[in-house]
Amino acid sequence: MIDSVAVIGLGLMGGSLARDLAARGVRVFGFDRDPHSLQLALTENVIASALADDFSGIEKAQAVVLAVPVKAAHRVLEKCAPRVEQATLITDVGSVKREIQSTAAKLGLGDRFVGAHPFTGDHRAGWSASQIGLYQDARVFLCPSEGTRPDALALAEELWRAVGAAPVVTSAGEHDQRIAWTSHLPQVTATAVAHALEKHGILPDDLGPGGRSVTRLAGSDAEMWTDIAMENSAAIDTAIAEIEKQLSSARAAIRSGDASAVRAFFSDGAGWAARAAVTV
Amino acid sequence: MIDSVAVIGLGLMGGSLARDLAARGVRVFGFDRDPHSLQLALTENVIASALADDFSGIEKAQAVVLAVPVKAAHRVLEKCAPRVEQATLITDVGSVKREIQSTAAKLGLGDRFVGAHPFTGDHRAGWSASQIGLYQDARVFLCPSEGTRPDALALAEELWRAVGAAPVVTSAGEHDQRIAWTSHLPQVTATAVAHALEKHGILPDDLGPGGRSVTRLAGSDAEMWTDIAMENSAAIDTAIAEIEKQLSSARAAIRSGDASAVRAFFSDGAGWAARAAVTV
Numbered sequence: 001m002i003d004s005v006a007v008i009g010l011g012l013m014g015g016s017l018a019r020d021l022a023a024r025g026v027r028v029f030g031f032d033r034d035p036h037s038l039q040l041a042l043t044e045n046v047i048a049s050a051l052a053d054d055f056s057g058i059e060k061a062q063a064v065v066l067a068v069p070v071k072a073a074h075r076v077l078e079k080c081a082p083r084v085e086q087a088t089l090i091t092d093v094g095s096v097k098r099e100i101q102s103t104a105a106k107l108g109l110g111d112r113f114v115g116a117h118p119f120t121g122d123h124r125a126g127w128s129a130s131q132i133g134l135y136q137d138a139r140v141f142l143c144p145s146e147g148t149r150p151d152a153l154a155l156a157e158e159l160w161r162a163v164g165a166a167p168v169v170t171s172a173g174e175h176d177q178r179i180a181w182t183s184h185l186p187q188v189t190a191t192a193v194a195h196a197l198e199k200h201g202i203l204p205d206d207l208g209p210g211g212r213s214v215t216r217l218a219g220s221d222a223e224m225w226t227d228i229a230m231e232n233s234a235a236i237d238t239a240i241a242e243i244e245k246q247l248s249s250a251r252a253a254i255r256s257g258d259a260s261a262v263r264a265f266f267s268d269g270a271g272w273a274a275r276a277a278v279t280v
Numbered sequence: 281m282i283d284s285v286a287v288i289g290l291g292l293m294g295g296s297l298a299r300d301l302a303a304r305g306v307r308v309f310g311f312d313r314d315p316h317s318l319q320l321a322l323t324e325n326v327i328a329s330a331l332a333d334d335f336s337g338i339e340k341a342q343a344v345v346l347a348v349p350v351k352a353a354h355r356v357l358e359k360c361a362p363r364v365e366q367a368t369l370i371t372d373v374g375s376v377k378r379e380i381q382s383t384a385a386k387l388g389l390g391d392r393f394v395g396a397h398p399f400t401g402d403h404r405a406g407w408s409a410s411q412i413g414l415y416q417d418a419r420v421f422l423c424p425s426e427g428t429r430p431d432a433l434a435l436a437e438e439l440w441r442a443v444g445a446a447p448v449v450t451s452a453g454e455h456d457q458r459i460a461w462t463s464h465l466p467q468v469t470a471t472a473v474a475h476a477l478e479k480h481g482i483l484p485d486d487l488g489p490g491g492r493s494v495t496r497l498a499g500s501d502a503e504m505w506t507d508i509a510m511e512n513s514a515a516i517d518t519a520i521a522e523i524e525k526q527l528s529s530a531r532a533a534i535r536s537g538d539a540s541a542v543r544a545f546f547s548d549g550a551g552w553a554a555r556a557a558v559t560v
Contacts, residue, residue, distance in 0.1 A: 119488045120488060120489060121488070121489065121490070122489075123490075123553075138488075139488075178482075178486075181476070181477055181480045181482050182477070182482055182486050182487050182488065182491050183487075183488055183490060183491060185473065185476065185477075185491075186473060186487070186490050186491040186493075186494035186495070187490060188527070188530055188534075189469060189473055189494060189527070190490075190493075190494055190549075191530070191545060191546055191549035191550075192523055192526040192527045192530055192549075193465065193466060193469055193523060193526075194548075194549040194552045194553060195526040195545070195548065195549060195552070196461070196465065196519065196522040196523045196525075196526050197461055197462070197465075197552070198548070198552045199522060199526075200461045200519075200522070202458075202461050202462055203552075203555050204552070204553060204555060206458075206462050207462050207463075207466070208399045208400060208401070208418075208419075208462065208463055209400060209401065209402075210401070210403075210463060210466050210467060210470075210496075210497045210500075211462050211463060211465075211466040213466075213470075213493050213494070213496045213497060214466035214469060214470055214493070214494055214496075214497060215466070215553065216490075216493045216494075216553075217490045217493065217494060218549040218550060218552060218553040219550055219553035219554065220490075220546070220550065221550070222543060222546035222547035222549070222550045223543070223546075223547075225546045226539060226542050226543040226546055229534045229542050229546075230534075230537060230539055230542065233534045233535060233537060236531075236534055237531055237534060237535045239476065239480075240527055240530065240531040240534070241531065242476040242479060242480070243472055243473060243476045243527060244524055244527050244528060244531070245476075246472040246473075246475040246476050246479075247468070247469070247472045247520055247523060247524050247527070248524060250468055250471070250472055250520065251516075251517055251520040251521065251524070254468075254509045254510075254513045254516055254517055254520070255513060255517045257510060257513060259506060259510055262506050262509050262510065263502060263503070263506040265471060265475070266471055266500070266502035266503075266505045266506055266509075267502035268474075268475065268478070269470075269471035269472075269474040269475060269498040269499075269502070270471075270498060270499055270500065270501070270502045272474040272475070272477070272478045272483075272484070272498060273403075273474060273484060273495065273496075273498040273499035274499065275483050275484060
């Protein structure tokens, strides 16, 4: 059973993970660049001790979890590297997996690095948004590389199962392709709708429940999404091109008054919405 | 105080209105083309009596509410017209207001017709989706024409206030322009995302909470939305063109790796999401 975990970054993802692990009796070492969040995590007895600014103290952790924005994760991993020789597992929680895997390999951590992407979240961010149970029943994608040691992958599976998540093992490349559709495309679309509405003088409170549902993600953390978009740009480019194509074809049908094409557009969409997944 | 209302169409909107009115002691006459829904509304004591197929029985209603799909509303209004001479108010609940107003005028009902659009709903449809309290705190747009009698408008306001809604008076033309952005654009976008995902083999269960939120509306009733898109096509055309433009510009920024443009895209979207409405 896993007994000690270092969590670097105590925001929504890291903070929630630390809360769940602590609640299960795991000794959690924590770090956050915001001293206030770090202090709260200590005061609330979520973390047993705070790591120093140079990450000293991390040496005792069986698993190290980077829960910082995608771009910052590279620097943080580099900074950890000299101190994590004892760790069985080094992992992260970012939404893009190829580049961080490549950084881990360059740092000589490839055998113990298992990229992870818990497929849950919230448009809110920070320690104040962290919560017990965030990972309950959530899928978490685990992306070992060819050189990853079996005990590292096994510990990653154990870690996520311990907080109620359901691990799905895939490759970093496949993950990044797929997530461009399931997550990055919805985010970009929600933000684009926000821009279109703003340009037309529509504010969030002017929307009904449907419009709010479509634009809810627009409130997501901009810095986090900038990093994600930059690291998965080619796959996102393809996905946006497809949604543009779909919108353009819907528009042509509506504009020309082609009722049967418009009906097919809405009913095929409703048909999709009614489908149950065959695979996870 | 309003004492009798005929509700034609006992789906989500009409059924919910009938439930709320009945709960407040209003005598509700109901009709639905589906005999099963009509029977349930009688059995559950939501409607006091069922109108006949030729709408006989409607003569006693102080207010007549058409709660049928946008396109069907024209035929239903024509069918009602000879029998509603006693009614103070004839109204509807459709998402598009100009064309039905024009039909009412042609039928000589312009002085008593007040188009209404309660800005609430659900992607589910039918009597089984109808519920008490659907209109609580919802805005309802009321669109009188120049020839509408003040007592008709006053009764429309009273009717909607009685079920907890907040009436907002506007013109049919302004309503249709604005609703293309606040409601029709989000619907078309959600359906377009569903198409893009389907094409890439992604099913609803493959999505996380964010993707589900963006695509939830794709499950909306296709027939209803076909009617709406056909009746408000010009305004929807303009709105889709704008979202295409926003997506294209986001894609250009992501594709070219322009981090500051990508950051501006996400942070302006988040800024919009954080804004409170200045006006209703």
